[in-house]
Amino acid sequence: PRLPGSHPAAEQQQRPHCASRHMSGEEAPTQQQQVEQQQQQQQPDGDPPAASDAPQEPEEEKPISVRALVLTGYGGYDKVRLQVKTQKKPRLQPGEVLVRVKACGLNFAELLGRQGLYELLPAPPVTMGMEGSGLIEAVAEDVKDRKVGDRVIALSRSGMWQELVVVPANRTFPMPEQMSFPEGAALPINYMTAYMMLFEMANVRPGKSVLVHMAAGGVGIAATQLCQTVRDVTVFGTASASKHETIAQGGVTHPIDYRTKDYVEEIRKISPKGVDIVLDPLGGSDTHKGYSLLKPMGMLVVFGAANCVTGQKKNLLAMAKTWYNQLSLNTLKLMQANKAISGFHLGYVTDEELFARTMRSLIELYRQGKIKPRIDSCFHFEEVTDAMKRMHERQNIGKVILLPEPKKEEEKPEPKAEEGKNVEQNEAAVDGKKEEATEEAEAEKN
Numbered sequence: 303p304r305l306p307g308s309h310p311a312a313e314q315q316q317r318p319h320c321a322s323r324h325m326s327g328e329e330a331p332t333q334q335q336q337v338e339q340q341q342q343q344q345q346p347d348g349d350p351p352a353a354s355d356a357p358q359e360p361e362e363e364k365p366i367s368v369r370a371l372v373l374t375g376y377g378g379y380d381k382v383r384l385q386v387k388t389q390k391k392p393r394l395q396p397g398e399v400l401v402r403v404k405a406c407g408l409n410f411a412e413l414l415g416r417q418g419l420y421e422l423l424p425a426p427p428v429t430m431g432m433e434g435s436g437l438i439e440a441v442a443e444d445v446k447d448r449k450v451g452d453r454v455i456a457l458s459r460s461g462m463w464q465e466l467v468v469v470p471a472n473r474t475f476p477m478p479e480q481m482s483f484p485e486g487a488a489l490p491i492n493y494m495t496a497y498m499m500l501f502e503m504a505n506v507r508p509g510k511s512v513l514v515h516m517a518a519g520g521v522g523i524a525a526t527q528l529c530q531t532v533r534d535v536t537v538f539g540t541a542s543a544s545k546h547e548t549i550a551q552g553g554v555t556h557p558i559d560y561r562t563k564d565y566v567e568e569i570r571k572i573s574p575k576g577v578d579i580v581l582d583p584l585g586g587s588d589t590h591k592g593y594s595l596l597k598p599m600g601m602l603v604v605f606g607a608a609n610c611v612t613g614q615k616k617n618l619l620a621m622a623k624t625w626y627n628q629l630s631l632n633t634l635k636l637m638q639a640n641k642a643i644s645g646f647h648l649g650y651v652t653d654e655e656l657f658a659r660t661m662r663s664l665i666e667l668y669r670q671g672k673i674k675p676r677i678d679s680c681f682h683f684e685e686v687t688d689a690m691k692r693m694h695e696r697q698n699i700g701k702v703i704l705l706p707e708p709k710k711e712e713e714k715p716e717p718k719a720e721e722g723k724n725v726e727q728n729e730a731a732v733d734g735k736k737e738e739a740t741e742e743a744e745a746e747k748n
């Protein structure tokens with residue numbers, strides 16, 4: 303997948319398989335996990351034929367198998383496991399729809415969630431995932447504005463990383479015809495976050511300048527594209543040097559390599575007075591730097607603490623450092639500086655009308671060709687470790703997508719002996735009953 307105008311050379315560092323047909327042996331991830339075969343008796347298709355005098359089970363009572371990525375405890379990559387649940391088809395409550403998920407988004411929040419650092423995620427065992435896209439498979443009787451077969455974007459607080467998901471109809475949004483399922487899954491969290499920060503909070507206007515950190519990431523690319531919908535907005539974007547060509551083509555006016563240079567100095571060289579808006583997903587000392595870079599009347603929006611994360615396992619030292627270096631100042635100082643500070647967290651936005659209005663605006667911008675999610679890579683559920691690794695190791699340019707559909711045989715490399723260990727059969731999940739939390743999860747909670 304390529305953004306209009308993006309350069310093929312810059313994409314070589316990308317993992318460019320988003321549809322199975324894009325896969326080649328070379329591009330295959332190093333750590334494939336084999337899906338264990340479903341046991342015959344669990345497969346609805348493999349059910350032995352019913353004896354003629356046996357009572358026929360109604361269609362909706364028949365068990366179905368559902369692939370889901372379950373966080374089994376807090377920790378490293380191995381805590382997210384592919385489980386095949388055998389369950390009855392979910393019954394819908396009024397206002398709900400059943401969605402067959404085709405693609406889901408991986409967000410930084412799930413990296414935090416896996417480490418036990420995302421307060422909105424229910425305790426393990428839990429299926430993660432906040433956004434996805436797919437086809438409506440059933441609607442509750444009272445739902446009149448969605449129908450079976452509709453292609454929709456779907457949102458949920460958690461639980462999107464599975465093949466079948468029940469969501470309120472008002473948390474689904476019809477997809478434009480030209481939008482692919484990976485694009486649909488990439489849109490909501492990244493673009494709503496960027497949109498609300500830029501247009502609801504910071505009120506970006508023509509001629510303003512914006513500092514976008516993690517500019518080659520999901521939110522970063524969304525923010526850059528949205529800035530371009532406003533005339534003459536200058537975007538300073540921090541990212542690893544290897545990503546600069548791509549983000550410059552995507553609209554970043556001044557890409558800055560934060561790894562080898564002091565970005566404050568670099569910005570001051572170009573714009574001695576600083577910037578009008580800083581979007582800060584990093585926290586700690588970077589919040590101080592962002593505040594210092596603000597022009598009078600400028601606004602800093604704090605929306606993350608990525609500095610807490612240094613690898614797959616929780617890093618208490620990095621957390622302490624980020625916490626210790628938090629910006630704190632008194633309101634008198636703020637008044638005298640003529641600066642604004644705000645915080646944003648999409649997870650705590652409860653205004654349904656704001657949600658719906660923002661999604662409608664974004665879908666319209668997509669229709670007009672003004673925004674287009676950049677898909678970095680797509681991974682099947684059994685490759686979730688590689689997907690998370692890609693983000694932790696700072697390799698992604700744009701969105702990392704998870705595909706519930708099993709990986710096709712021809713795409714799989716030769717299995718290694720130890721593989722397949724994070725794939726489980728899970729009959730305990732029948733009727734939604736939760737499994738016992740792992741010891742590690744319990745230990746983390748205490």
Ligand SMILES: NC(=O)c1ccc[n+]([C@@H]2O[C@H](COP(=O)([O-])OP(=O)(O)OC[C@H]3O[C@@H](n4cnc5c(N)ncnc54)[C@H](OP(=O)(O)O)[C@@H]3O)[C@@H](O)[C@H]2O)c1
Nearest residue numbers: 409410516519520521541542583605606608646647648696
């Ligand atoms: N408050 C909210 O509502 C909200 C909503 C969505 C996201 N967020 C926040 O926005 C930020 C971006 O989220 P995202 O989902 O779009 O992720 P993302 O930007 O795609 O994250 C991965 C990229 O970020 C950069 N990066 C910087 N620090 C990193 C670190 N400590 N670990 C790994 N990568 C790091 C890397 O790019 P480089 O190679 O260029 O460094 C990496 O490729 C996160 O802080 C997230 O928590 C907040």
